Amino acid sequence: MAIEVDTKDCTALSDAELAEMADLCAAGPRPYEAGLLSKLVEDWVLVTLARDNGRIKGFSFCTLERIGGTPSVLIGLASIKRTAKRDTVLRQMMTDQLRRAVLAFPDEDVLVGTRLANASGFEAFRALTDIVPRPDYVATGEERAWGKRLAKRFGVPSGAYDERAFKVKGGEIPALVFDHDSAKPESIPADVVALFDDIDEDEGDALVGFGWALADDLVKLL
Structure with a gap:
């Protein structure tokens, strides 16, 4: 059976859905509880x-908004169940959010940002360009400014x-990140894995990551 994806207002989440989301998390490495998920609804x-x-x-909590006039898709806490279909689930969730982005921001490039705890999370950025941070690349002043804007938007002190x-020092344990483990971690380039050498998941550290969905690519999703 095909994966079915739906994006809706957080206020439309039922108690049963929140409980099922918490059960999904409990089976993974980051056991986000129902009480936390209920707070994220707000x-x-x-x-x-x-x-x-x-x-x-x-699932993933997200928002479409303009930051300083720039169209943005911000992804908060997200979690994907560790099944054989996890990569398909990830791809279709991201596609649905990008499709909504082009409807909200037609003919514009869109920034997509989230927090990551490990290199697997970069798989969410497969359709993006100019990803920051990335191996063997020194971010520009404007890109560092974007990191600060996103960190502030995510509520990072x-x-x-x-x-x-682009590192968030742990404060929330577990950190509120894009919780995904690749089905093929051995395929992740070593230099991408190295970006997380100083990220201590056990202490709640995370990396702020972002990239750009180009208007010419987004229009193909319609």
């Missing part, structure tokens, strides 16, 4: 749910963010 505008045979296999390393 903090975020939209939630994307991916179902297989009626059961939730992935200013003293907990390293703008040159």
Whole structure:
């Protein structure tokens, strides 16, 4: 059966859906609880749910907004169940959010940003360009400024963010990140894995990452 993806207002989440989302997290390495998920309903505008045979296999809290006039898709806490279909779930969730982005911001490039705990999270950026941070690349001043804007939007205290390393020093355990583990971790380039050498997941560290969805690519999703 095909993966079914739906994005809706957070306020439309039912108690049963929140409980199922918490159960999904409990089976993974970051056991986000129902109470935390209920709080995120207040903090975020939209939630994307991916179902297989009626059961939730992935979700992400997100919002479409302009930051300083720039169209943006911001992804808060997200979690994908560790099944054989996890990569499909990830791809279809991201496609649905990008499709909504082009409807909200036609003919514009869109920034997509989130927090990552490990290199697997970069798989969410497969359709993006000019990803920051990335191996063997020194971010520009404007890109570092974007990192600071995103960290602030995610509620990271200013003293907990390293703008040159794009690193969030742990404060929330587990950190509110894009929780995904690749089905083929051995295929992730070593230099991408190395970006997380100083990220201590056990201490709640994370990396602020972002990239651009180009208007010419977004229009193909319509």
